Amino acid sequence: xxxxxxxxxxxxxxxxxxxxxxxxxxxxxxxxxxxxxxxxxxxxxxxxxxxxxxxxxxxxxxxxxxxxxxxxxxxxxxxxxxxxxxxxxxxxxxxxxxxxxxxxxxxxxxxxxxxxxxxxxxxxxxxxxxxxxxxxxxxxxxxxxxxxxxxxxxxxxxxxxxxxxxxxxxxxxxxxxxxxxxxxxxxxxxxxxxxxxxxxxxxxxxxxxxxxxxxxxxxxxxxxxxxxxxxxxxxxxxxxxxxxxxxxxxxxxxxxxxxxxxxxxxxxxxxxxxxxxxxxxxxxxxxxxxxxxxxxxxxxxxxxxxxxxxxxxxxx
Amino acid sequence: xxxxxxxxxxxxxxxxxxxxxxxxxxxxxxxxxxxxxxxxxxxxxxxxxxxxxxxxxxxxxxxxxxxxxxxxxxxxxxxxxxxxxxxxxxxxxxxxxxxxxxxxxxxxxxxxxxxxxxxxxxxxxxxxxxxxxxxxxxxxxxxxxxxxxxxxxxxxxxxxxxxxxxxxxxxxxxxxxxxxxxxxxxxxxxxxxxxxxxxxxxxxxxxxxxxxxxxxxxxxxxxxxxxxxxxxxxxxxxxxxxxxxxxxxxxxxxxxxxxxxxxxxxxxxxxxxxxxxxxxxxxxxxxxxxxxxxxxxxxxxxxxxxxxxxxxxxxx
Numbered sequence: 001x002x003x004x005x006x007x008x009x010x011x012x013x014x015x016x017x018x019x020x021x022x023x024x025x026x027x028x029x030x031x032x033x034x035x036x037x038x039x040x041x042x043x044x045x046x047x048x049x050x051x052x053x054x055x056x057x058x059x060x061x062x063x064x065x066x067x068x069x070x071x072x073x074x075x076x077x078x079x080x081x082x083x084x085x086x087x088x089x090x091x092x093x094x095x096x097x098x099x100x101x102x103x104x105x106x107x108x109x110x111x112x113x114x115x116x117x118x119x120x121x122x123x124x125x126x127x128x129x130x131x132x133x134x135x136x137x138x139x140x141x142x143x144x145x146x147x148x149x150x151x152x153x154x155x156x157x158x159x160x161x162x163x164x165x166x167x168x169x170x171x172x173x174x175x176x177x178x179x180x181x182x183x184x185x186x187x188x189x190x191x192x193x194x195x196x197x198x199x200x201x202x203x204x205x206x207x208x209x210x211x212x213x214x215x216x217x218x219x220x221x222x223x224x225x226x227x228x229x230x231x232x233x234x235x236x237x238x239x240x241x242x243x244x245x246x247x248x249x250x251x252x253x254x255x256x257x258x259x260x261x262x263x264x265x266x267x268x269x270x271x272x273x274x275x276x277x278x279x280x281x282x283x284x285x286x287x288x289x290x291x292x293x294x295x296x297x298x299x300x301x302x303x304x305x306x307x308x309x310x311x312x313x314x315x316x
Numbered sequence: 317x318x319x320x321x322x323x324x325x326x327x328x329x330x331x332x333x334x335x336x337x338x339x340x341x342x343x344x345x346x347x348x349x350x351x352x353x354x355x356x357x358x359x360x361x362x363x364x365x366x367x368x369x370x371x372x373x374x375x376x377x378x379x380x381x382x383x384x385x386x387x388x389x390x391x392x393x394x395x396x397x398x399x400x401x402x403x404x405x406x407x408x409x410x411x412x413x414x415x416x417x418x419x420x421x422x423x424x425x426x427x428x429x430x431x432x433x434x435x436x437x438x439x440x441x442x443x444x445x446x447x448x449x450x451x452x453x454x455x456x457x458x459x460x461x462x463x464x465x466x467x468x469x470x471x472x473x474x475x476x477x478x479x480x481x482x483x484x485x486x487x488x489x490x491x492x493x494x495x496x497x498x499x500x501x502x503x504x505x506x507x508x509x510x511x512x513x514x515x516x517x518x519x520x521x522x523x524x525x526x527x528x529x530x531x532x533x534x535x536x537x538x539x540x541x542x543x544x545x546x547x548x549x550x551x552x553x554x555x556x557x558x559x560x561x562x563x564x565x566x567x568x569x570x571x572x573x574x575x576x577x578x579x580x581x582x583x584x585x586x587x588x589x590x591x592x593x594x595x596x597x598x599x600x601x602x603x604x605x606x607x608x609x610x611x612x613x614x615x616x617x618x619x620x621x622x623x624x625x626x627x628x629x630x631x632x
Contacts, residue, residue: 019340022338022340022360024335024338024360025335027362043586044338044340044585044586044587046343048586263623266588266623267623269360270359270360270587270588270589270619270620271360271586271587271588272586272587272588273586303586304586307579307582307583311627311628312627
């Protein structure tokens with residue numbers, strides 16, 4: 001189980017490697033959302049997302065035993081870059097399995113941080129088989145992008161810093177995909193502020209966490225597509241267990257609301273957030289939470305966007 | 317004369333109103349520029365630029381005597397918004413004269429902060445006449461966008477915070493237009509770190525500060541056009557005097573280098589900077605300063621861009 005000792009240990013362990021990201025506020029957002037919101041800017045984290053916290057903690061925790069064999073994961077997104085850099089900083093090899101359909105820019109990003117990228121067929125089965133084969137060949141340790149206790153503890157450290165900086169909060173909002181950030185945040189926040197409500201935010205188009213949370217049964221597959229690509233992952237066994245116990249609610253937002261929130265933050269706050277981050281902003285801007293005058297924390301999860309693609313989308 | 321006492325007084329005076337903006341670093345920039353760079357993010361300042369510091373200081377300094385009559389300026393850019401918000405926070409009327417050709421979005425921005433916008437013909441003469449007439453009618457005090465000691469002292473506070481946070485620096489780079497930021501930075505930095513070199517960065521297309529600095533004679537008019545529109549202003553009498561004494565050098569960058577630097581910072585640092593800010597980044601990325609292994613501060617002056625316009629420009 002992940003207790004507070006483990007959370008604080010994670011923070012101590014990763015602190016030399018991570019950025020202590022700034023907490024920003026915006027009078028425009030506060031005026032529109034009718035609450036006081038504190039944005040923890042993990043889009044300004046190394047590798048451009050909170051994933052670096054978990055990856056760093058997972059690698060640091062097992063660095064001695066895997067020094068020669070390294071770590072392996074399958075991801076074409078932020079976890080790939082995060083694990084690549086975390087491994088590099090600990091002088092450990094990293095292998096990343098990506099579908100051969102992944103954008104070249106994503107391959108290059110992971111390779112830029114020193115990882116060996118291995119391409120597989122674009123199916124979940126091929127991903128898993130390729131990882132299993134490489135694990136056997138190399139002896140590398142598999143590091144899941146979210147369903148791993150060290151990863152969850154690492155992701156929780158953003159909330160520790162946020163609360164340390166701004167003090168008491170009534171709510172914290174995070175996006176939810178695999179659930180690592182939501183679970184880690186819920187554990188850390190409810191330890192530090194027992195009355196806080198931690199809320200997961202999910203695209204309506206891929207509402208598996210919402211349905212799992214409300215039915216009590218974990219949905220193991222994601223269907224549908226969302227612009228918040230980082231969230232097209234089902235909850236894991238560990239993350240679901242924590243989310244059921246520590247999360248107050250999960251709310252849904254539409255694709256249009258995600259894009260509107262993303263553009264609003266770019267324009268008003270002068271920071272670049274990716275669609276997954278905007279998922280946790282939209283419920284404030286559309287006021288679906290029906291709260292007023294509260295102190296709200298939002299974890300802005302990442303800022304990795306293909307600018308050309310979003311220039312086209314946002315200008316329409 | 318602006319001594320250190322006045323600089324620190326400015327900081328004390330504006331601190332309750334401004335954001336203490338974060339200082340960010342980037343491994344990508346450091347790798348490319350071969351120096352360690354600390355970015356003071358005034359793009360994340362209230363109203364989206366450092367101009368709020370000076371405006372706040374100017375308004376606070378004379379709030380009692382102008383309570384009824386208010387302040388007036390001519391600007392279609394960041395100073396207009398900054399003065400409007402500073403006046404609003406001090407409960408003082410603000411009048412902003414803008415050429416009738418100004419984009420509606422700029423008018424609305426100043427009005428959004430509570431200013432009364434008065435349109436004039438798009439000539440410098442009309443601007444000045446309109447301001448003079450309104451001053452006589454209203455009794456409002458004229459606050460220049462840069463050539464005013466309180467403004468200069470206010471702009472210097474960004475460097476005070478930067479040095480307070482990161483300690484010793486070898487250089488600080490700022491963009492230069494009217495010279496308020498450069499002069500204020502040079503005064504503050506050379507007081508705190510006597511051996512520091514403060515360097516002004518200017519678009520090649522509007523090189524009046526460069527030529528004034530090198531010839532010793534202030535050029536009073538700006539010709540040419542640059543994408544860094546905020547810098548199309550000549551140095552003032554006060555700012556030129558300070559810049560001659562306290563600035564180490566002024567360097568020029570091309571339009572292409574400005575756009576490249578702007579895009580690089582958006583992509584790698586996940587923050588939105590306007591072209592004027594990129595002017596102070598370009599000399600590091602193109603390595604025209606020929607320095608290696610130094611500790612460099614950069615004041616990122618602002619983040620106010622028309623996203624649609626830049627989507628079009630940056631995606632070409």
